[in-house]
Amino acid sequence: MRRVAQALGVAWHTANSAILARAQRMGADDPHRLEGVEVLGVDEHIWRHTRLGQRYVTVVIDLTPVRQATGPARLLDVIEGRSGRALQDWLAQRDQSWRQGVEVVAMDAFTGFKTAAAQQLPAARAVMDPFHVIALAGDRLDECRRRIQRQTTGGRGTKTDPLYRARRTLRTGADLLTDPGAQRLQELFAHERHAAVQATWSIYQRLIQAYRAQDRGLGRFLMQRAIDSLTRPIPAGLEEITALAKTLTSRSQDILAYFERPHTSNGPTEAINGRLEHLRGIALGFRNLTHYTTRSLIHAGRLKDQLKATTYTHP
CATH class of the missing domain: 3.30.420 (Nucleotidyltransferase; domain 5)
Incomplete structure (x- = not known):
């Protein structure tokens, strides 16, 4: 100007x-x-x-x-x-x-x-749209990781804590993980105290898998299965999955509509x-x-x- x-x-x-x-x-x-x-x-x-x-x-x-x-x-x-x-x-x-x-x-x-x-x-x-669905699931995963972090260490994570070190690896699609990243998650999930993080991570990955499916029909099928799995009773201690399930099930038709409307x-x-x-x-x-x-x-x-x-x- x-x-x-x-x-x-x-x-x-x-x-x-x-x-x-x-x-x-x-x-x-x-x-x-x-x-x-x-x-x-x-x-x-x-x-x-x-x-x-x-x-x-x-x-x-x-x-x-x-x-x-x-x-x-x-x-x-x-x-x-x-x-x-x-x-x-x-x-x-x-x-x-x-x-x-x-x-x-x-x-x-x-x-x-x-x-x-x-x-x-x-x-x-x-x-x-996928951007917000994945972002919502990712936020719930982060919340779960931080909650378990506080429960196991009594405070916020530091650079030496396994959960904190894996914060970015947890948000990476499973198909894009490097060998060191996959190994890091395997060691993380080997501990029973991290079971809630693993369960939330699994839901997060299932959503990513549905959106990355080459065939839109397959993607819709995978998404429908992921949402249906959240309609069943969720065990105690999985608060983040419960919160995510509430949104995904109530907006299931809007989420599935993406697979019927290309480039939306x-x-x-x-x-x-x-x-x-x-x-x-x-x-x-x-x-x-x-x-x-x-x-x-x-x-x-x-x-x-x-x-x-x-x-x-x-x-």
Whole structure:
């Protein structure tokens, strides 16, 4: 922005205001920007840290280009808050024909997004994507490892503790383990006190195996078997598996829907969230949500190319 202002011979604020005004016209004020959306991705992130707490936004992503292999995902809008109500209100503002055109909504395990999509997009298929399913199972595995660590050592793990040393190896897919890694897990699971970690690790690996199956039909079968195994009574001492089972069984249809909807993943949504994290870092943070939304649309909503295509003539 500074170089643009210098090239035009104007103040930084003048150049910044002009670019933001044009981006606003091409973004939020452009009625054609949301056309052709068939696959939505929704997620949330922290956009500002304050002394009173963290402030969240919900991001709405167009995943249609990814499914059609015509380009990258694009940011559609940034909504204040991270509640299901915030997403529901945003969807309600779209016209009926637009809502009917949405076929799939990719999301995480947050039930608020599921409820909002069901109410405003009843014909769309909700898909809980692999990224969040594996991340959820991995978090439960970490929780189990830390709990057993505290029970066996009386405190947090150190670099000499076997469980702590294996923290990354436990999160590695079994088919990607090196010989030393496999040996490390074998020695770890040889101890009865690590039985809970091994049980949680086994569920985690079964989910990975299902998603990595070359045949989608086989993947669905493996996932269905893994979820069905969690409907049976779970022994005491496996609190993390119990918590994971509650989510996987209640959202089983959304998880299995992934195998029926190829190329439906919230991975591109997470990638855009990462780009916005980088944007906030470059700007040293934002204080104005409208400003942040406009900047986000420029960097992740395909507005940058349109701005570059505009020729400004300095008198």
